[in-house]
Amino acid sequence: MTTPRTLRRATAAVLALALASAAPVAHAQAPAGPATAVATPATTPATTPATAPAAGSAPAAARQTAATGLLLPEPTGKAAAGRSTLHLVDRSRQDLWVPERARELMVDVFYPARSTPRPPAPYADPREARLLLEDIEVRDEALVRRLGATRAHSVVRARPQPGKHPLVLLSPGFGAPRFTLTTLAEDLASRGYVVALVDHAYESSGTVFPGGRVLTCVACRKAETQEDMRKATVNRAQDLSFVLDRLTGPRPAWPHASLIDRERVGAAGHSLGGAAAASVMAYDDRVRAGVNMDGTFGDPVPERGLGGRPFMLLGTGDAAHQPEGEDVTWDAAWRNLDGWKRWLAVTGTHHFTFSDLPALFEQLRLPYPGTQPTIRADRAIGLVRTYTAAFFDLHLRGTHRPVLDGPTAENPEVRFHHHDR
Numbered sequence: 001m002t003t004p005r006t007l008r009r010a011t012a013a014v015l016a017l018a019l020a021s022a023a024p025v026a027h028a029q030a031p032a033g034p035a036t037a038v039a040t041p042a043t044t045p046a047t048t049p050a051t052a053p054a055a056g057s058a059p060a061a062a063r064q065t066a067a068t069g070l071l072l073p074e075p076t077g078k079a080a081a082g083r084s085t086l087h088l089v090d091r092s093r094q095d096l097w098v099p100e101r102a103r104e105l106m107v108d109v110f111y112p113a114r115s116t117p118r119p120p121a122p123y124a125d126p127r128e129a130r131l132l133l134e135d136i137e138v139r140d141e142a143l144v145r146r147l148g149a150t151r152a153h154s155v156v157r158a159r160p161q162p163g164k165h166p167l168v169l170l171s172p173g174f175g176a177p178r179f180t181l182t183t184l185a186e187d188l189a190s191r192g193y194v195v196a197l198v199d200h201a202y203e204s205s206g207t208v209f210p211g212g213r214v215l216t217c218v219a220c221r222k223a224e225t226q227e228d229m230r231k232a233t234v235n236r237a238q239d240l241s242f243v244l245d246r247l248t249g250p251r252p253a254w255p256h257a258s259l260i261d262r263e264r265v266g267a268a269g270h271s272l273g274g275a276a277a278a279s280v281m282a283y284d285d286r287v288r289a290g291v292n293m294d295g296t297f298g299d300p301v302p303e304r305g306l307g308g309r310p311f312m313l314l315g316t317g318d319a320a321h322q323p324e325g326e327d328v329t330w331d332a333a334w335r336n337l338d339g340w341k342r343w344l345a346v347t348g349t350h351h352f353t354f355s356d357l358p359a360l361f362e363q364l365r366l367p368y369p370g371t372q373p374t375i376r377a378d379r380a381i382g383l384v385r386t387y388t389a390a391f392f393d394l395h396l397r398g399t400h401r402p403v404l405d406g407p408t409a410e411n412p413e414v415r416f417h418h419h420d421r
Contacts, residue, residue, distance in 0.1 A: 080113045080158060087105075087209065090102060096232065107196050108196075109195070111161075111194045111195075112192050114160070124177065131214070135175070165194045167248075167262075167264065168194070171268075173273055177204040202217065202219050203272075238280075239276075263288075266395065268293065271351070288396065289311070289396060291314060292312070294315040296330075304338075305339070311333075313334070313341075314344050343417040343418050353380045358373070358377035391404065
């Protein structure tokens with residue numbers, strides 16, 4: 001594992017999964033049997049109301065304290081975004097990285113909400129913000145304070161909008177905390193989706209769990225081989241399936257679970273999280289559609305396909321994710337996908353473009369590792385939101401979105417590869 005897209009501790013950005021371009025390994029199916037769990041309300045500062053006006057009730061700039069927090073792109077949908085935070089424990093599984101512990105997850109559930117005077121939630125716990133920046137070798141206290149003071153647009157305990165809404169399971173990149181996909185999660189919620197954004201224990205730069213525990217990236221030290229990353233991908237798929245159990249099964253962990261339409265469930269993610277979206281579809285047929293954002297398929301799409309269910313590849317326009325490119329797992333996945341499919345490449349992007357990091361890096365004036373992207377942060381985030389939402393609108397709502405039909409003049413950066421289905 002020695003290529004630029006191997007698993008490594010990034011020196012100028014958060015850790016990312018990018019496996020070497022090795023031949024696909026055999027698909028390992030994970031049983032999706034019953035499990036027991038403990039769900040407790042989160043008590044970390046990420047669920048504590050901030051002191052700014054509520055999302056939807058004031059301009060973004062007015063929600064930031066002068067010279068402190070960063071400005072995140074506002075959601076583009078018609079609804080406000082609500083947020084709940086859950087701590088889930090799967091007592092039927094040992095943690096892959098710390099076997100003496102049961103598998104634990106922190107989950108932010110975003111949902112379409114009514115406008116509310118309550119203030120928006122913090123973007124990240126200050127401890128998580130510090131650890132993310134330390135992980136990329138940034139120790140400037142002013143930058144740490146700015147990231148820690150940043151506010152999101154979602155509101156804790158906001159009243160949900162009535163009705164049944166599709167559910168999207170969302171998983172971040174390897175080494176990245178869940179808050180790095182907040183802008184996508186909030187946008188989907190504003191468009192009428194329930195979104196479960198998952199933090200996987202011991203796989204992020206730092207995540208605060210109940211009791212003040214801060215779990216850091218044990219996996220970043222232990223995962224060294226392609227087989228390790230196959231196991232990590234399957235393990236995340238099990239995590240996503242477990243979250244689905246706890247949101248839609250008997251005695252659900254979330255008090256607003258009745259909002260979820262159990263027949264309309266999708267999965268998406270960045271890097272390892274994107275690979276996990278395909279992996280969970282391979283053994284859990286409740287998940288009807290998936291998106292991989294620039295992630296190597298550590299657990300290959302099986303030769304039998306995904307039962308005709310739709311899947312989209314959304315990646316960089318560089319040599320890694322071109323057809324017959326450096327990451328051969330994308331070509332293998334494309335061959336095995338047996339339903340509606342798209343392979344989209346966005347010119348001028350970087351591996352981290354498919355997360356919140358463009359907005360953070362731009363405002364904190366931090367460089368990317370390796371080649372610098374040429375696409376603006378707001379444009380990158382807008383394209384990820386547009387194409388991800390269009391995909392789920394089409395396949396979970398049955399709403400035709402012409403942007404998926406082929407190249408458009410409005411989005412010249414987006415190239416369609418293998419546009420044959």
